[in-house]
Amino acid sequence: MAERIEDKIKAMIVERLFLNVAPGDIADDDPLMTKYEIDSVRLFEIVIGIEEIFGITFEDEEFSLEAFETVAAISSVVRNKLG
Amino acid sequence: MRQIIRFQSSGKRLYGVLHNGEQPLGCGFVMCAPFGEEAKSAYRTYFEMAEIAAAKGWSVLRFDYRGTGNSEGGFDEFSPSAALADIRSAMEWLRLNRVRRVGLLGLGLGATLAFELAAAESCDFMIAWEPIVNGEEFHKLNVKRHLLRQMLVRGKAAKGSPATAAASGDIIDLDGYPVRRSTAEEIRKLDLLELQAPTMPPAFILQISFSQNLAADLQALADSCHPSPQTASVVCEPFWNRIGSVNCEPVYEATITWLDKQLEAFNRAESVPPSS
Numbered sequence: 001m002a003e004r005i006e007d008k009i010k011a012m013i014v015e016r017l018f019l020n021v022a023p024g025d026i027a028d029d030d031p032l033m034t035k036y037e038i039d040s041v042r043l044f045e046i047v048i049g050i051e052e053i054f055g056i057t058f059e060d061e062e063f064s065l066e067a068f069e070t071v072a073a074i075s076s077v078v079r080n081k082l083g
Numbered sequence: 084m085r086q087i088i089r090f091q092s093s094g095k096r097l098y099g100v101l102h103n104g105e106q107p108l109g110c111g112f113v114m115c116a117p118f119g120e121e122a123k124s125a126y127r128t129y130f131e132m133a134e135i136a137a138a139k140g141w142s143v144l145r146f147d148y149r150g151t152g153n154s155e156g157g158f159d160e161f162s163p164s165a166a167l168a169d170i171r172s173a174m175e176w177l178r179l180n181r182v183r184r185v186g187l188l189g190l191g192l193g194a195t196l197a198f199e200l201a202a203a204e205s206c207d208f209m210i211a212w213e214p215i216v217n218g219e220e221f222h223k224l225n226v227k228r229h230l231l232r233q234m235l236v237r238g239k240a241a242k243g244s245p246a247t248a249a250a251s252g253d254i255i256d257l258d259g260y261p262v263r264r265s266t267a268e269e270i271r272k273l274d275l276l277e278l279q280a281p282t283m284p285p286a287f288i289l290q291i292s293f294s295q296n297l298a299a300d301l302q303a304l305a306d307s308c309h310p311s312p313q314t315a316s317v318v319c320e321p322f323w324n325r326i327g328s329v330n331c332e333p334v335y336e337a338t339i340t341w342l343d344k345q346l347e348a349f350n351r352a353e354s355v356p357p358s359s
Contacts, residue, residue: 016293048227
């Protein structure tokens, strides 16, 4: 079975941010900024990671807080961009 | 032992700190700082690396480019070409102070400058931590970083890059720092793969990342040089992008291991009698 977009994002977040949690412990609707203390530099790494893994590029106007609030929100943006 | 020093570079008085051990080896290196926020976040790591190397006998010079830190000048005077001149002056200072073998160690933009200088001029060795291989890519990342900061403050980023948004003036915002448009353009034009098969002194490229796999651009960079620099990868948080402290032991260990081998090579070369 193909890996869910959400699971790929969680694995990437844990790996790139050196988080001491298992990817499976992150819920799709966990508030990333507050629960995992994600600041602008960590968010930057998430964005770069998403672009690399899914081969997409975020346009300037796509940088909104709602789009990066949760794994579910990020997944939705990724799905839209992948068509 | 640490000593604050001042030296001249193209009419500017620069500030530096020399780290020396109890028994100096007569070998040393200049630490080339990265750009802007990265230089601030890497400050502690640079200090610790300098102390560790000095304890092993290396003479290490950390310094501030013109227009940054405690050195003379305004930040708008910073540019890659001015920084290269400052690095040359720092190397010269070490040579004038009884350091026979002088090398360079840099991170990010500082590694890129060290690379350019080592490929073109007299330099005994070079260590590049996470060099920026392509200035245009670096510029794009800086724009993205700027947009993300804007998003966190305003909830949404404004359309248009900071560089284009400030098109009317000579000073533009690059990663939160006011730089001349010409400086930003100079950074964008940096391309280590364009150096045309540079002849390098002994060199070491260190990837510092979440992954052990060497990035394609760093591999391509190593392959483009003659002789090919040694490459290595350590799993470590990107300390130059962190506000808090990061354990950089893997970085220090990899660097010191390479320096130890380099010292052995220098000693072997000096013990060989000149051929008649």
